[in-house]
Amino acid sequence: MLDSNIYPKIDLNTYRKETHLKDGTKIILRPMVTEDKDAMYEFFQAVPEEDARYLRDEVSSRLLIEKWAKNLEYAKTLPILAVKDGKIIADATINRRRSGWKWHLGTVRIFVHKDYRKIGLGHLMIEELADIAYKLGLEKLLVEIPDINTSAINAFTRAGFYRAAVIPNMVKDRNNMPVDVVVMMKDVKPAHDETYDYDF
Numbered sequence: 001m002l003d004s005n006i007y008p009k010i011d012l013n014t015y016r017k018e019t020h021l022k023d024g025t026k027i028i029l030r031p032m033v034t035e036d037k038d039a040m041y042e043f044f045q046a047v048p049e050e051d052a053r054y055l056r057d058e059v060s061s062r063l064l065i066e067k068w069a070k071n072l073e074y075a076k077t078l079p080i081l082a083v084k085d086g087k088i089i090a091d092a093t094i095n096r097r098r099s100g101w102k103w104h105l106g107t108v109r110i111f112v113h114k115d116y117r118k119i120g121l122g123h124l125m126i127e128e129l130a131d132i133a134y135k136l137g138l139e140k141l142l143v144e145i146p147d148i149n150t151s152a153i154n155a156f157t158r159a160g161f162y163r164a165a166v167i168p169n170m171v172k173d174r175n176n177m178p179v180d181v182v183v184m185m186k187d188v189k190p191a192h193d194e195t196y197d198y199d200f
């Protein structure tokens with residue numbers, strides 16, 4: 001078992017990071033709070049129809065966003081928001097289980113507002129998720145991406161994810177058509193890194 005004392009930690013209740021996009025735009029990264037409900041609804045109202053076809057959830061539903069805002073439980077689903085001038089411009093989540101055979105695994109998702117794409121925000125958010133996952137003691141991150149979503153596959157590849165599997169016809173799009181899913185993974189805490197060796 002790993003000695004959790006030797007790894008850097010993160011306090012999710014105080015975590016807040018100011019950073020900049022490549023064009024100099026200042027953004028704040030922080031976990032979603034209940035008060036973000038309306039801003040989240042507005043953020044997801046701007047989802048292009050093409051993207052909505054392949055999303056797991058009906059993010060245009062106010063009820064769903066209200067449920068998310070009301071039932072925040074960072075230990076289960078951790079939503080990290082990128083905020084610019086009080087407006088949400090990206091949302092990335094880590095889902096995890098605290099026990100059982102997947103305790104070491106985080107499943108991630110990311111959505112960048114259409115007006116803020118292709119300026120490195122997706123990459124920045126994925127790197128941030130990996131850093132947070134490491135500090136939370138997770139060992140692996142996993143993402144499921146429709147195999148037609150080249151920009152997402154590229155973004156995760158650039159952030160060090162590898163293609164672990166392709167599952168044919170795994171999901172259905174909003175027209176009920178089957179879609180192949182690419183499963184990509186990244187080791188955030190390699191099993192044989194130097195720090196790990198201190199345990200022996």
Ligand SMILES: CC(C)(COP(=O)(O)OP(=O)(O)OC[C@H]1O[C@@H](n2cnc3c(N)ncnc32)[C@H](O)[C@@H]1OP(=O)(O)O)[C@@H](O)C(=O)NCCC(=O)NCCS
Nearest residue numbers: 022109110111112117118119120121122123151152154155
């Ligand atoms: C996939 C997604 C997260 C990528 O976000 P993004 O912010 O556009 O990602 P990046 O800006 O880091 O990279 C995207 C592209 O911009 C390019 N780019 C990055 N910084 C750039 C810059 N400063 N100037 C010009 N281009 C740039 C990258 O090279 C990349 O090019 P590519 O698509 O040809 O590979 C975004 O398109 C999205 O939210 N899609 C819908 C939801 C989704 O598919 N989620 C993934 C599954 S969970």
